[in-house]
Amino acid sequence: MVGVGSTEPRAQAPAWPAPERITVAVIGCGAVGSLFAANLATLDDVEVWAYDLAREHVDAINRDGLRLTGAGEVTARVRATSDAGELPACDYGIVATKAMHTDSAIAATAHAFANGCVATVQNGIGNEEVLARHVERVIRGTTFPAGRVVAPGVVQWDVKGDTSLGPFEDRPAPFEEVERLADACSRGGMPTRAVRDARGPQWRKVIFNAATNPLGALTGLTHGRVCEQPPLRRLASQLVDEGKAVAGAQGIVLDADPEELIDYAARPDVAYDHKASMLQDVEARRQTEVDFLNGGIAEFGRRLGVPAPTHEAIWALVKGVEASW
Amino acid sequence: MTRVCVAGAGVIGSLFAAHLGRVAEVSALTRREEHAAALRERGLRVSGRADFTASLGAATEPDALPEPELVIVACKGTDLDTVASRLEGHWPDAILMTVQNGIGADEVVARHGDWRLLAAVTFMSGTRHDDTHVEYVLDTATWVGPARGTTYADAQAVAELIASSGLKAEAFPDLRPAQWSKLIFNATVNTVAALTGLPHDAHFAALDRPTDLGHLVKGLMDEGKAVAAAAGVELREDPWQMNVLATKRGSAHYPSMLEDVEARRPTELDMITGALVREARRVGVPVPLHETMERLVKAREDSWSA
Numbered sequence: 001m002v003g004v005g006s007t008e009p010r011a012q013a014p015a016w017p018a019p020e021r022i023t024v025a026v027i028g029c030g031a032v033g034s035l036f037a038a039n040l041a042t043l044d045d046v047e048v049w050a051y052d053l054a055r056e057h058v059d060a061i062n063r064d065g066l067r068l069t070g071a072g073e074v075t076a077r078v079r080a081t082s083d084a085g086e087l088p089a090c091d092y093g094i095v096a097t098k099a100m101h102t103d104s105a106i107a108a109t110a111h112a113f114a115n116g117c118v119a120t121v122q123n124g125i126g127n128e129e130v131l132a133r134h135v136e137r138v139i140r141g142t143t144f145p146a147g148r149v150v151a152p153g154v155v156q157w158d159v160k161g162d163t164s165l166g167p168f169e170d171r172p173a174p175f176e177e178v179e180r181l182a183d184a185c186s187r188g189g190m191p192t193r194a195v196r197d198a199r200g201p202q203w204r205k206v207i208f209n210a211a212t213n214p215l216g217a218l219t220g221l222t223h224g225r226v227c228e229q230p231p232l233r234r235l236a237s238q239l240v241d242e243g244k245a246v247a248g249a250q251g252i253v254l255d256a257d258p259e260e261l262i263d264y265a266a267r268p269d270v271a272y273d274h275k276a277s278m279l280q281d282v283e284a285r286r287q288t289e290v291d292f293l294n295g296g297i298a299e300f301g302r303r304l305g306v307p308a309p310t311h312e313a314i315w316a317l318v319k320g321v322e323a324s325w
Numbered sequence: 326m327t328r329v330c331v332a333g334a335g336v337i338g339s340l341f342a343a344h345l346g347r348v349a350e351v352s353a354l355t356r357r358e359e360h361a362a363a364l365r366e367r368g369l370r371v372s373g374r375a376d377f378t379a380s381l382g383a384a385t386e387p388d389a390l391p392e393p394e395l396v397i398v399a400c401k402g403t404d405l406d407t408v409a410s411r412l413e414g415h416w417p418d419a420i421l422m423t424v425q426n427g428i429g430a431d432e433v434v435a436r437h438g439d440w441r442l443l444a445a446v447t448f449m450s451g452t453r454h455d456d457t458h459v460e461y462v463l464d465t466a467t468w469v470g471p472a473r474g475t476t477y478a479d480a481q482a483v484a485e486l487i488a489s490s491g492l493k494a495e496a497f498p499d500l501r502p503a504q505w506s507k508l509i510f511n512a513t514v515n516t517v518a519a520l521t522g523l524p525h526d527a528h529f530a531a532l533d534r535p536t537d538l539g540h541l542v543k544g545l546m547d548e549g550k551a552v553a554a555a556a557g558v559e560l561r562e563d564p565w566q567m568n569v570l571a572t573k574r575g576s577a578h579y580p581s582m583l584e585d586v587e588a589r590r591p592t593e594l595d596m597i598t599g600a601l602v603r604e605a606r607r608v609g610v611p612v613p614l615h616e617t618m619e620r621l622v623k624a625r626e627d628s629w630s631a
Contacts (some may be wrong), residue, residue, distance in 0.1 A: 218520050218621050220628035229627065231620040238613075295536065302535075309544070313614055316541040317621075320521030323528055323538075 022184065025049040025090045025112055027105050028097030029057065029066075029080065031147040032121060034155040036094050038066045039188040041076035046184055049087055050080040051109055058082050060153030070147065070157040072189060084108040092181050093118035094141075095131060099292035102130045110134040117173035119165055119181060123277075124292025125206050125300065128168040138168035139178055140198040142205050145190065159271075162191050164255075166198025199247075200255040207243035208258040210293040211236045212265075214314045216276035217288065217321070223265055224272030235310070236262060242308040243297050249304040278318070285325045290318040326486055330354055330393035330419075332408050333400025334364070334383075336451045337424060339459040341397050343369040344490035346379030352390040353383040354411075356404075361385050363456045373451065373460040375491060387415040395483060396421045398434060402596035405430055409437040416440070420475060422483060424467065426515075426581070427596035428508050428604070431472040441474035443483060444500050446507045449492065450578070463578075466493035470500025502561035509549030509564040512598045513542055515582035516618040519592065520625065524577035530569045541614070542568060548612040549601060555608035582622070589629040594622050 022045065026037040029050035041048040050066070052058055061080035068074040081087065090112045097105045099122050106118070119139035120127040131138045144161025165182050167173050178194045185192035195201070215226045215236060227233050240258050247254060265271040281288045294315040301308035331342040332354040345351045346369070353369075355361045364383035371377055384390050393416060400408045402425040412421070422443040423430035431444045448465035467487060469480040480496040487494035497503060514525050517538065523529070531537035546564045553560055571578070585592040598619045605612040 215621070215624070219624035221624055225628075226624070229620075229624055232624045235617060235620050238617075291536075309613065310617060313541050313544070313617055315536060316538050317517070317520050319536050320517065320523050320528060320538050324522035 021045050021047065022091040022180070023047045023049070023088060024092045024094060024181075024184070025051055025087050025109065026078075027051050027093055027095045027109055028101065029054075029061070029078075030096060030098075031149055031155050032143060032145065033094070033096030034066055034149070035068065035145050035147060035157060036096065036121065036185065036190060037078050038068045038074045038076040038155070039072075039190045040184060041066070041078050041188075042074060043184060043188050046188070048076070048078045049090065050078050051082070051084060051087060051105070052080065053082050054152070055082055056152040057149065060151075064153050067154045068147075068157045069150075069154065071145075071160045072157050074189070084112070087112040089115060091116045093135070095120045095122060095127070097122065099124045099127055099289045100287055102127050103133075106131050106134045113137075117177045117181070119173075121163060122292075123206075123209060123289050125202065125296035126292050129170070132168060132171040136171060137173035137177065138171045139165050139173045139181065140168045140202060141165045142198065142202040143190075144205070162193065164193050164195050164198050164201040166195045168198075197252075199250070199252045203243070203247040203252050204254045204256055204258050204261070206293060206296065207240055207247070207254070208261045208265075210243060210297055210311060210314075211239035211258060212262060213276040213278040214290060214294060214318050217278040217282045218314070218317055220279065222272065223274045223276060224268065227262065227266035238310050239294075239314070242301070242306075242310055246297050246301045246304060246306045246308055249306045250300070282318075282321055287322060288318055290315055290322075294318070326394045326482065328352075328391055328393040328395075329486075330387075330390055330396045330416075332396055332398045332412065333404065334360065334369075334456075335399065335401065336453045336459055337447055337449070338397070338399030339369055339453065340371070340449060340451050340461055340492065341399055341424075341487075342381055343371045343377070343379040343459065344375070344492050345487070346381045346490075347377070348486065348490045350391065351379070351381045352393065353381055354387060354390065354408075355383055355385055358385050360456045367457045370458045371461055372454075372458065373462055374464050375461050387412060392416050393419050395419060395486070396440075398423050398425075398430075400425075402426055402430065402593040403591050405433050405596075409434045413437045420479060420483070422469065423472075425596060426507075426511055426593050427600045428504055429596065429600050435473055441479070442472040443469055443475050443480055444472040444504065445469045446500070446504050448507070464493060466495050468495050468497055468500060468503045470497045470503070472500075501558050505549075505553045505556075505558045506560045506562045506564055506567065508597065508601060509546055509553065509560070510567050511580075512549060512601045512615060512618075513545040513564065514568065515580045515592075516594070516598055516615075516622050517542060517545070518580040518583040519586045519622055520618070522583070522587075524579045524583065525568075525571060526577040527572050530572045545614050545618065548605075548610075548614055552601060552605045552608060552610045552612060555610045556604060586622075586625060591626060592622060594619065594626070598622070 029052040143163040182194035361383035447467040484496035532539040
């Protein structure tokens with residue numbers, strides 16, 4: 001506060017306008033959702049809500065705050081709820097559920113974003129299309145940081161990484177709104193770029209995930225061991241090549257080669273021992289995200305007339321695994 | 326033929342040994358001495374589709390058994406080389422008949438001696454309860470055909486012997502059309518089951534939705550049929566029809582490769598899918614789906630070996 005005796009006239013003081021306060025609701029406060037929620041909540045100008053169906057997790061967040069540990073130590077005040085009716089009108093939504101829950105999650109919460117923009121930071125392709133059925137302004141997003149919920153209200157932050165956000169072509173959020181969200185995420189500790197065409201980063205990640213996750217899930221091998229076996233590594237390359245052809249047919253320019261990401265992740269100091277999330281899902285007999293990874297690539301391929309027979313085969317096998325439970 | 330030896334007394338070997346024991350003098354060549362001893366003492370009981378106990382001789386060394394006219398080599402494909410090497414130098418006048426899955430079993434045996442050979446595929450199945458008790462589950466046929474040094478008449482004689490013992494058998498002048506039908510069927514059904522954990526059930530014939538497993542099954546079978554056509558083999562049965570019929574029966578058979586994977590045992594991948602892929606390369610037909618399945622099952626085996 002400016003003191004009574006100050007010579008500085010209060011009205012002219014700020015060098016730039018104080019940032020407008022924004023309200024963000026994270027929809028699906030699992031590992032990735034928590035990284036966004038907790039980091040954004042460290043900012044004075046952001047009010048963060050978290051919507052999640054796990055009651056214990058919600059109660060712990062409201063009682064003790066949302067805690068990140070590992071790659072960063074953060075404990076943040078976040079308003080958590082399992083009741084979508086409690087959400088206020090929000091400027092932004094960040095959807096971070098597993099891909100198969102997108103529709104039910106956004107159907108329940110869409111009212112909060114009547115005047116806002118909704119971003120997805122989920123795995124796979126096809127999530128934006130689902131959001132666009134419920135809200136007007138959609139942001140296509142891809143995020144690389146990873147973690148896991150280790151206890152109610154506590155998330156182990158395993159890997160730091162970048163996020164890309166861009167307007168979703170069919171129902172775009174205004175670019176300046178995308179920039180404002182990217183700016184808030186970056187200031188909060190989640191480095192985020194606003195880009196005009198966010199498909200390149202998204203397809204790079206989808207191709208990477210679709211080429212590696214199901215191989216781990218079907219064989220039981222960690223990422224590093226998948227890459228060590230030349231025949232299996234070639235199978236991953238086959239999946240990458242089919243994915244690149246499907247992306248190329250849409251005019252998408254990948255922002256980096258998924259092959260490099262595969263080899264980088266196989267390094268002992270990166271993710272050699274990492275069990276792909278799909279392998280963790282299979283071991284726990286949980287529905288996987290294969291429909292949005294290999295299934296997404298296969299469906300885009302069909303629509304575009306670009307064959308993706310290996311993705312089709314892998315998709316069918318993982319669906320078969322799910323059917324065996 | 327009055328003296329028969331069954332080498333390898335697993336499910337298939339036990340079914341042959343017990344049934345043939347009713348019409349011939351039968352002995353079993355086993356890997357474990359306690360198994361041989363149990364068979365000598367208690368005989369071999371069959372339940373399920375038949376109910377009787379056969380008495381038979383058994384030993385772990387060929388020298389301890391009477392010289393047979395027919396040897397049915399009934400071990401798993403993964404043990405074939407070992408079993409054939411134990412027969413090396415024995416019983417030069419006998420006919421050896423292989424009944425392993427896949428193709429090429431007679432060639433493996435041929436490397437170990439100059440015996441006359443018959444090739445067979447068997448569709449019967451059962452469940453092994455213990456060393457001296459096997460349950461006869463599916464009473465489908467065994468098909469016999471000539472291989473090195475044998476004729477159709479030899480195949481007919483053996484098929485008649487098997488049929489007279491209460492099992493189903495049929496002889497063919499050329500086994501390849503039948504063998505290839507089964508190879509394509511097995512390479513598909515076994516690997517899909519092993520990777521998905523599904524028994525051979527209705528999922529395998531489902532084609533309604535784009536994600537239904539039947540599309541992959543059909544794709545794998547079509548690749549196999551293209552290889553057979555290029556190799557000049559006219560299939561006896563359409564593998565897809567075999568698949569549809571088998572799953573329509575409503576039973577959910579556990580293919581051996583699924584059982585192997587669940588028990589973390591080595592599978593017969595190399596004799597089934599491996600044989601198909603090698604043949605595909607020889608005739609220059611691409612089989613990318615079978616190669617994918619081969620890599621995945623191989624890697625699955627590796628996941629528990631380290």
